[in-house]
Amino acid sequence: MIIKILGSGCKKCITLEQNAKAAAEAMGIQAEIIKVTDFVEMASYGVMSTPGLVIDEKLVSAGKVLSVEEAQAKLAAL
Numbered sequence: 001m002i003i004k005i006l007g008s009g010c011k012k013c014i015t016l017e018q019n020a021k022a023a024a025e026a027m028g029i030q031a032e033i034i035k036v037t038d039f040v041e042m043a044s045y046g047v048m049s050t051p052g053l054v055i056d057e058k059l060v061s062a063g064k065v066l067s068v069e070e071a072q073a074k075l076a077a078l
Contacts, residue, residue: 001031001075006042006052006062009035013051016065020053023071 003020007013017033024031036042036054045054049063053074060074 001029002034002056003031004034004036004052004054006036006045006047006054007050008037010050012065016051016053016071019066019068020071022068023075026068027072027075029075 001024003024005013005017005020007016013035017035021031021033024033042050042052045052045059045062047059047062051065052059052063053061053066053071055074055078058078060077061070066074
C-alpha cells in the first residue's frame, strides 16, 4: 500500500503523516509513506487545501488532520 501525504511540510502535514503511519501499523498494514510537496502534483489530486491524504492513488482527505482512528477508517474502507 502506498500512502501519500500532500503538503508543504507544515506541522499539520507532519501530524497527519504520524497519524497515518500509526493507523497502518495498528492495523498490521505494510505501507510506504511518501511526502508530496510539489504543488503541481498536489493540484493533480484536486487538493486546494492541505494537508491531503492519498491512499493507493485515491484522495481520501484534504484540508484536515485526521486522527489515528479516522485514518484507520479510511484505510479500512479501501
